[in-house]
Amino acid sequence: MPELPEVEVVRRGLEKILQHQPHLTEIQLHRPDLRDPIPVDLVKSLKGAQILAVDRRAKYLLFHTTKGFLLSHLGMTGTWRCLSSDEKLRKHDHVSLCFEGNLQLVYHDPRRFGYLDFAKDPTTHAKLIKLGPEPFDDAFSAEYLRQKIKSKKSTIKSAIMDQAIVVGVGNIYASEALFLAGIRPQKKAYLVSSLSCRMLVEKIRWVLAKAIESGGSSISDFKGADAQGGYFQTQFQVYDRKGLKCVRCRALIRETRIAGRSSFWCPRCQK
DNA sequence: AAATATACCTGACTGC
DNA sequence: TGCAGTCAGGTATATT
Numbered sequence: 001m002p003e004l005p006e007v008e009v010v011r012r013g014l015e016k017i018l019q020h021q022p023h024l025t026e027i028q029l030h031r032p033d034l035r036d037p038i039p040v041d042l043v044k045s046l047k048g049a050q051i052l053a054v055d056r057r058a059k060y061l062l063f064h065t066t067k068g069f070l071l072s073h074l075g076m077t078g079t080w081r082c083l084s085s086d087e088k089l090r091k092h093d094h095v096s097l098c099f100e101g102n103l104q105l106v107y108h109d110p111r112r113f114g115y116l117d118f119a120k121d122p123t124t125h126a127k128l129i130k131l132g133p134e135p136f137d138d139a140f141s142a143e144y145l146r147q148k149i150k151s152k153k154s155t156i157k158s159a160i161m162d163q164a165i166v167v168g169v170g171n172i173y174a175s176e177a178l179f180l181a182g183i184r185p186q187k188k189a190y191l192v193s194s195l196s197c198r199m200l201v202e203k204i205r206w207v208l209a210k211a212i213e214s215g216g217s218s219i220s221d222f223k224g225a226d227a228q229g230g231y232f233q234t235q236f237q238v239y240d241r242k243g244l245k246c247v248r249c250r251a252l253i254r255e256t257r258i259a260g261r262s263s264f265w266c267p268r269c270q271k
Numbered sequence: 272a273a274a275t276a277t278a279c280c281t282g283a284c285t286g287c
Numbered sequence: 288t289g290c291a292g293t294c295a296g297g298t299a300t301a302t303t
Contacts, residue, residue: 002296003297006296034280035278035279035280035297035298035299036299073298075280075297075298076296076297076298077282077295077296092281109280110280110281110282111279111280111282111297112279112280112281113279114297115298152273153274154273154274154275158274158275161297163298171295171297172296173296217296259274259275260275260277262294262295
């Protein structure tokens with residue numbers, strides 16, 4: 001489901017729900033066998049902890065507590081939602097975080113590609129340590145990007161989706177940012193000029209920011225923790241628009257598979 | 272070493 | 288209606 005904008009929208013929803021900094025009274029693992037199994041000692045590590053904040057690093061949510069951090073990656077289909085006291089658990093509800101005052105947050109994930117872990121210090125966590133800069137950070141500059149890709153033989157689309165180069169860009173926003181920057185997704189990364197890198201950094205930031213403003217993209221069943229779907233999908237310029245007219249030049253949008261992922265582009269606007 | 276392919280899962284949708 | 292095939296917002300691991 002989620003690229004950076006969707007995860008950020010979820011983070012903001014959770015932050016609001018947990019703003020009074022409740023204590024965790026109980027953690028229930030209904031089904032811990034995610035793609036990476038949830039470690040059982042997470043329950044005892046977090047029991048009684050008080051929520052201080054909900055942060056985000058890349059596509060990971062970080063529940064910051066008095067006892068350490070709960071890391072949550074939503075994979076393709078993960079969601080967090082509030083469960084009222086009279087509601088029953090549904091199929092694919094794998095974890096319950098029970099808080100004082102009848103508040104219960106449920107992790108739901110049909111495909112179980114999501115990830116949950118406890119970390120005392122997330123900055124040294126194996127999953128986070130290899131990640132590149134946040135797209136809105138000054139470290140993600142045109143010069144940095146050019147340096148990173150100048151000898152890369154993969155496509156530029158694969159490069160910007162590489163979480164070691166920049167975090168948060170997934171399959172949808174990669175196609176969108178490349179369209180906005182006028183670069184074909186299948187172009188070899190080392191052929192992308194410094195000037196194009198400048199454009200690309202700008203457009204990645206712009207499209208991610210716009211998507212956050214719109215509450216994320218709700219294709220299939222994405223919902224923020226406040227149960228509201230986003231509407232950025234209505235603003236897609238190229239994604240899932242194969243055969244439709246380019247919004248800018250009216251040429252027909254094409255679809256190409258790059259590294260196994262569908263990629264959409266305009267043959268006239270992108271070089 | 273780096274680039275690409277495959278695997279991990281379930282559900283929704285297509286075409287027969 | 289059912290059944291087989293394909294595809295999906297991600298990422299770790301295997302294979303070239």
